[in-house]
Amino acid sequence: MEWTGARYADKPTVEVRAWIDAPPERVWEIVSDVSLMPGMSDELQSVHWLDGESRPAVGARFVGRSRHEALGEWETTSHVIECESPRVIAWAVDDPSRPAAVWRFRLEGKDDGTELSEWMQLGPGRSGLSFAIDEMPDKEQKIVFVRMREFERNMTITLGRIKRLAEER
Known part of the structure; x- marks a missing residue:
């Protein structure tokens, strides 16, 4: 697991990688189609462009609607901040100048396939996690740690689903 920081203000990050036996252009078709992402994620329920x-x-x-057992349901507006086909797509959640999170997919052609990474940064803007921290400030490091582990697990699942879809064709 690659994440830094234990406090929300540290803007902790996590990154997961997968090698996919498909060219970057094929993988790009999947990761750049945000309407497919709810099928890749257990937390993200729906997405639509604005x-x-x-x-x-x-x-x-685009607007994403998510659900989490402990955090409930919520909706966010994301702003695409990087987009270079077929290499990178990134978006900032809520306010792009002070996002609640930043998400990024990077694609690199390698060994007749694609190395795909999914990276995310929590904060610096407030998110649903901020409210949990407000309620239990003495448990901030544990709250952040648990959420970053959840992100890592969910991102690993997402990359596995992208890999299967890309390699089917």
Whole structure:
């Protein structure tokens, strides 16, 4: 597990990697289609583009609805902050100048396939986790640690699902 920091203000990160037996262009078709992501994630329930957009470009926005057993249900607006086909797509959750989180997929052609990484940074803007920390400030490090482990586990599952889908064709 690669994550740094134990406090929310440290903007902890986690990154997961997978090698996929498919070219970057094929993997890009999947990771850049945010409408497919609810099928890749157990937490993300639905996604839809805003402003008449239908694919990623810097500045495009989409709404995601998520559900978590302990945190409930919530909706966020994400802003695409990087988009370079077929290499990288990234988005900032809520306020792009002070995001609740930043998510990024990187693709690198390697050994006739693709090395895919999914990376995320928590904070610095407030998120649902902030409310749990507000309620139990003495447990902040444990709360952050547990959530980062959840992200790592869920990202590993997501990459496995992307791998299967990309390699099917």
